[in-house]
Amino acid sequence: MRIEGTAGRAEGEAADGTTGRARGEAADVREALAALTHSCGLPVAFGGLTGDDAPAAARTPGGGDAGFRISQLVGTTTRALRGLAISSGSGLGGKAIALARPVAVTDYRASRTISHEYDAAVAAEGLRSVLAVPVVVRRRVRAVLYAALREPAALGDRALTAAVGAAQELERSLAARDDADRLRAAAPAAWEEVRAAHAHLRTLAHDVPDVRLRDELLAACARLESACGGTARGDGAVGLSPREVDVLSCVSRGATNAAVADRLGLRPETVKAYLRSAMRKLGAHTRLEAVVAARRAGLLP
Incomplete structure (x- = not known):
């Protein structure tokens, strides 16, 4: 996979608009992020579900693959990234959605390969080197996972391999939930x-x-x-x-x-x-x- 850039049973809907499935998928994302930081050695990881898979309160207009909100964070020290709405094609994560493949930058704020709508939030968290990997399930981007450093440095093969592995594990979890829903709906x-x-x-x-x-x-x-x-x-x-x-x-x-x-x-x-x-x-x-x-x-x- 090429890296782009410079380097149980369904429950009812809860009060926050989430369903039992949505809460389960959010837990899957958290688990993937924890595995990512453990395997690649990068201290910060974050991400979220796209479009219709995101909780109702976290969806961007248009649904589908239009974008997502960052909802799960590991290793962050501020709340600057929480709830940040990412549009397809914008910033690093939006580029990962648009291309449906991993993208990375060695120095986020100095990069000329991405747009810079989210510089303020990224700077507030002190992030410099960032990697974003889309989670593609049956040809649709269903989530985006990020890993980051607080210093400008080229992210090597270890980080990419770990991020892709975490994305593949999350892909299998989301696909299994799809299969379970289909079996449930058919009965x-x-x-x-x-x-x-x-x-x-x-x-x-x-x-x-x-x-x-x-x-x-x-x-x-x-x-x-x-x-x-x-x-x-x-x-x-x-x-x-x-x-x-x-x-x-x-x-x-x-x-x-x-x-x-x-x-x-x-x-x-x-x-x-x-x-x-x-x-x-x-x-x-x-x-x-x-x-x-x-x-x-x-x-x-």
């Missing part, structure tokens, strides 16, 4: 109750001392799983253990690792181990990707 609303009942039955089954009754409950769960229309459990099916399915079933309902541990009578570390194993078997990079893959494989309703 009747009552199907969510079926999924809730399935998760509850699997949890109850492990609390039943009667082996025969436990087997009957798990058999009922298997019937619900087979009714989802996923890939039949034949040759080549993903071989998840019963406990891995239990964990994914709880995760699919939005439960945290601590909540899953409490429901299943396990330690949080054990839940994490089951989840990592299931993700590896399913070829998933995130919890949500694992749930989507399990449903497609007929392992969850």
Whole structure:
């Protein structure tokens, strides 16, 4: 990728105009920024979701890929960048949106390769060398991630590689949320109750001392799983253990690792181990990707 320049379930809308999905995506952006600063060694990172993916209060006029507001910050010392509205084509981030590829400047305020609408905010934070990477999901820019230094210096391959890696991880998370929404929209609303009942039955089954009754409950769960229309459990099916399915079933309902541990009578570390194993078997990079893959494989309703 060439660098341009000089160097669970949907929730209702909250009072601030955000939905459960929007809050989840904002958390994905924060996680990507934290990973970016850790992997590339740059002290400052910030970014936000574009257009319709941004919270209602943070959208720029026009929606779509028109622009975004900087909503997530790591390592900043002022509030100068928070809420800053970036238009497509303007400044460094706007250029990254317009070109749909990474761009960077060695000295922001002296650069002749970008426009300078946002110089005051950048100067207030004391930033000089800045990198911006767009997050492109199915040919649409869905977010922009920045990393920066407070001194003019050429950003090398390490910074670019780390930024692109963080953007790709965020891309997978956003794509998984898209897939989950499509699966949810394709099913009747009552199907969510079926999924809730399935998760509850699997949890109850492990609390039943009667082996025969436990087997009957798990058999009922298997019937619900087979009714989802996923890939039949034949040759080549993903071989998840019963406990891995239990964990994914709880995760699919939005439960945290601590909540899953409490429901299943396990330690949080054990839940994490089951989840990592299931993700590896399913070829998933995130919890949500694992749930989507399990449903497609007929392992969850």
